[in-house]
Amino acid sequence: RPVKCLKSGPDDGGEILEIDESHLLLKLLHRVNERLEEENPEEPLLFDVILITTDSQRQQQSSRIISSTKHYGLEISRFCFASEDDFAESLQTNNVQLFLTTDRNEASQAAQKGVLSALLDQRVAISTSDQLRVMFCEDAVIQPDSGHTPVSTERAVQSFAAQMGEMRRRFRLSDSPLSFILVTLHGGRDRCADSLLTLRSSGLSVDEAYCLAGAPRGPILRCCSLTS
Template sequence: MEAEVVQTVANPDAIPQVGDEKALIVAVSVGAVFAAEEGEVYGAGVAFPLLQAVQTVNERLLQVDPSESERFQVILICTNRGHQRQKERLQSSAKAHGLHKHRFSFPCEDDFTDTLRENKVHLFLTTDSTEATRAANQGVLSALLDPLSASGPSEQLRVLFCADAILDPGQKTGTREAVQALASRLGRMRRRFGLADSPLSLVLLTSHGGLSRCRSALKTLRSDGVGVDEAYCLGGTPRGLILPLLRPHFLLGAAEE
C-alpha cells in the first residue's frame, strides 16, 4: 500500500505572503468552509463569514502600514478523502467566493495533526469535535465552529474569550498558555486600529463568579497587553441567550455554564 503524502498547494490569487515567523497561522477545516452541494462550486459553509472577516483584518492592517508583517495566514486543511479528490474544485470554489487563501493542505486523515504542528499552527478551527479533540491532545489550540459562527459579520472579526480559559487552574496549563499567547497576538493586532470602526473586536464573557471574576480576567488580559472592546458578566445566566446577540465567530475556552 502506498504511503499517503501531504500535498500543499499555493493559491496564486492570495494576498502578499506573510513570513511564518510573524504570521498568526490559523488552520480551518475544509468541511467548515464549504457546504456539500452539487455543481462546479461548493456552497459557503459556517466558516465563510469568519474567513471574510480575517481577510478584512489583513487588508486593513496593510492600509495602516503597508509593511505590516504580523497578519493572519490561513491554511485550508482537508482531511476528508472525498474532498481530497476534489482539489481543483476546492480551489476554484475559493476563488469564486473571493476567499484569497494562502494555501491548501491535503494530509491523510490519520496524521493531520502532524501537519498542524509542522506548519506551526496557532489555532485550528473545525466543525468536527473529534478533530478538535485530536488536535488539542497534540498540543494545538483548537476551537469548534457551529451554526452560530455563520451569523458572524463579514466586515469585523469577533473573538470571544471565556474567563475559564484565562483564569481557571482546572484548564490544562498548555491550553491556558496557548490561549493567552494567542490573545496577546490578537491584542497587538487590535492596537493597530482606533477605538471606532475596528475590523477586529475582542470580547470577554464571564458566566459565573460575579464582577470580581470578570475584573480578574480583565486584569490578566491587560497584563498580556490585551484590551477588550466589550465585557459581559452574566452572573449565572445561560450564555446561549446572549451569544446570538454578540455574534462571535468563535469562542476561546469553553464558556462556563
C-alpha cells in the first residue's frame, strides 16, 4: 500500500496534544479510502498511514500521542518511535513509500536511504478543498546534497507514481476524491510534454498540467488550492 509518514504536532501542555498541518491531509486520505471501499469492500489499494516521532521526550508520552489522534478522529494505522539517528532505517523496515515531514533535514536523511521524501506544505492547514490534489513538481522530491538523483530514488518515484495512477483509475473522471497536477518550473512546452510522458510511462495520467517556464509558482499553487 502507499504509505504516508507524518510527524506528531507540538505539545500544548494539556492532556491532548495540539494538532498540526497534517490534520487536513489525513482527513482527505481517509476520504479517498472510504470512497475506494464504497466501490469495493475488499479493496487492497488503500492509504496506510504511519505516524513517526524522533523526539525523545515525546516518546515518553506515547499514550498521549495515541489518545490525541483518537480524539481528533485521525486514521493512523501504526505508530513508530525512533531516534534521530536511525529513523530512516525504521522507514525502510516499515516499507514506507512516501515520507512527509515539515523538517527539511529529516526529508534529506530519508532520501539518502532511498525513501521517497517531501516537505509537508503548511498551506494544507488552510485549504478548504475536499479533494486530495497531489502535485508532481521538479523539486517535489528532496534530493541529497550530491547533486544527482540516486537510482533508488528514481525507482521509488516510479513505484509511487504507478500505485497512485492505479488508485486514480478506480474513480470516474468527473467525481474523483483524488486528482494529480503536474507543474514544470523551467523550460517550455517540450519539457512539460516530456514530464507528462515520463509520468504516463509509470502508469500515471495527470488531471491538470502547468508549464511555468521560470515564472513564480506561488500564484498557481494558490489558484489550485493544492494539498501537497
